[in-house]
Amino acid sequence: MPFQPIKYYQTGTHTVGNRLLAPETRSVQADMQRTNSLNSGHRACQGCGEALGARYAIDAAMRASSNQLVAANATGCLEVFSTPYPETSWQIPWIHSLFGNAAAVATGIAAALRAKGRGAVRVIAQGGDGGTTDIGFGCLSGMFERNDDVLYICYDNEAYMNTGVQRSSATPPAARTATTMAVGEQPGNSFGQGKNVPAIAMAHGIPYVATATIAELRDLEYKVTRAMQFHGARYLHILVSCPLGWGHASDASIRIARLAKETGLFPVFEAEHGEVTGVSHIRKQLPVEEYLRPQRRFAHLFNPKLQPDVIAAIQRIADRNIGKFGLLGAPS
């Protein structure tokens, strides 16, 4: 665990707050005065993981920057559900331009602030996996390569949910989407080469790259805070579950994200200047089946006929992650 775990106070690190902890050691989300950067009334689905992840991340960034923050947003669910004209859910300066240019817009804002001598104002770019790993990828790579002073946050829900759940380059193998139907010889998304954007970001050698999930608030808040301690290009990749696109119950969003991490399918780590500096260990290791079964996008692996070979192939992905990152360290 890259941050100091909370010692034993009835509950430990895992709950949002704790009445027995000193106030200064509590999480941002436990604070009665938290910013609620993404406010009530937004039109995200019931149990939306992205809405939750965005508030977690931006509230933490607000605290880390003493509320001096501007965000540029790519097109996507987050943009659509938060700002149907003329309403906005954002309680921070926020701009949306196009699907593919959030990184470039943020770069421009950062340059303008620097030119105006307002370097204390920090800049965030954010978008979903479509706007990050597909459409905005060129601008993102440019932002990394120039080391522009922007924290880019990708809320990864593994498909284009806003337009009706189409496959993106972040969609996992075997997952059913509107464009990778569960039909034919190899139902669902194909086992391609994958596109690991956190690894690509690390390959740029930028100051800070990290992954997180909405299931580990303390870890997520730590990573946002850590990222804000650097200047230059930083990348945070947050796995956010999607009840609609993944086909799970709206009350299961956090549990599913937790399972992604506990099975090893989504490695949670951080890296500085291209080197991994910390991993979040698996607390109770589970087979990938536990993660796949509750999601309708994987239902064809179990019904009408169990597909053990496909499940085994997905397990191999998890095992590779576990080996590569050493995810089975001391439990936290």
Added chain:
Amino acid sequence: MMRKPFAITLDPGSSLANHTGTWRTERPVYVDRLPPCNSACPAGENIQGWLSHAESGDYEAAWRVLTADNPLPAVMGRVCYHPCETACNRAALDAAVDINAVERFLGDEAIRRGWAFARPAHSSGKRILVVGAGPSGLSAAYHLARAGHAVVIHDAGPFAGGMMRFGIPKYRLPRDVLEAEVRRIVDLGVEIRLDSKVTNILHTMRDDGFDAAFLAVGAHIGRRAYIPAGSSARILDAVSVLRSMEGSDKPMLGRRVVVYGGGNTALDVARTAKRLGAEEAIIVYRRTREKMPAHDFELEEALQEGVMVKWLSTIKQAGESSLTVEKMALDETGFPQPTGEFETLEADSLVLALGQDVDLGLLDGVPGLEIDRGVVKVAANMMTGHAGIFAGGDMVPSERTVTVAVGHGKKAARHIDAWLRGATYAPPPKNEPASADRLNTWYYSDAPKTVRPLLDVIRRQSTFDEVQGGLDESNALFEARRCLSCGNCFECDNCYGVCPDNAVIKLGPGRRFEFNYDYCKGCGLCAAECPCGAIKMVPEAI
């Protein structure tokens, strides 16, 4: 009206105008559930409630919540068989919370710091007689006194405490602890008259002008069994042996002591004999270890101290220095049957621990009373067939433990108090049980149970020093914090954090949370991620 950019015609508005609460088909509501520990406690303690104060280190507040139900925590923390821990949901996670150890810590802390009970604000002018200064009588007296009644306890013995004093050996309950907790009840204004046996309850009530009576006479008469014995055979009964331990003349048991019976009293006597210097203390029991009514941990401790057990055996005959024992075999129904095989057992004395009876002599001639199999029948309100006379503890049909007795005392006190006012006490409705399946145990840290220290065996074989040690402050705090708070909010902020719609309002320390149904979409994340199951989803009326 501000100047608008190109193609913009409306002022920016907040999404707060959009009441997403209309989407909801189910709504979350906060509930309080009955935790299994509270539910299982025969004394009706609010265990989770006092643990919650102990968790934050406020031991006095914890002790005050505890003693609202039970005035004897230091005693209870030593002698209770803690059904709360058997019921504890944490057992499925690692091990049950050592509630008993925390209770003892709080009790000892109260004695050490001299915490006293608050005296009642008013006096009712009613006088109540309590017969027996054992756990049930003391408990009833305490609760009645706190309700403002004048209470006088009559006890036949030379010391207060009843079976806690004359039945439980010192190595399990040091006398200074017992005396300190009795004194605190006396300080509350309860009068205890020792060496004052009530021989006729109606006379005593009339002569002293009592408005009601609570009878709590302990089972001090050892049951005998017919065993053919030579004139020189030394046969004693267990209660007398234990009682004589409280006097100046210790019982003469000899070098080889045989105890007949399989209950906790048999173990108490055998362990006492060992401490008095017996080379051999052998328990003879007609069935097997699995069938033994004594608690297994007590048997284990006795075995460690060198007590031996002859299973599946009955005593046929007692001579001067030996006994004839017949081997038994369990039949298919699990009942022991004689085998006709005999053996001889060397023994200087035989102690019978075959159960106890209550001396009900004081009830002779009381109209309306119903006695069945040596105990008094009582109604649900603990009242006997005679109006104004209530009874509890060993003398009514129930399990005979200190904790049950304390519970009877409390229950009877509530009903007596109501009866004196011409009213009926109606217990508040019970919450739904907080079962283990409602917990989200992911959120609790792994925390193994703290093990209480045990006195080393050598000292246990030769002295009456207390066998089981207590926890120190840091251990007790740790142990209290192992509580999962099943079914009742402990302000972990999870609901406040995990709501994607900010529809949970945090009200501040001690004030919990409330839902903002204007925006709550009813996703159920708060209920799913609540560690303790204090949120319930209920369908909206559509």
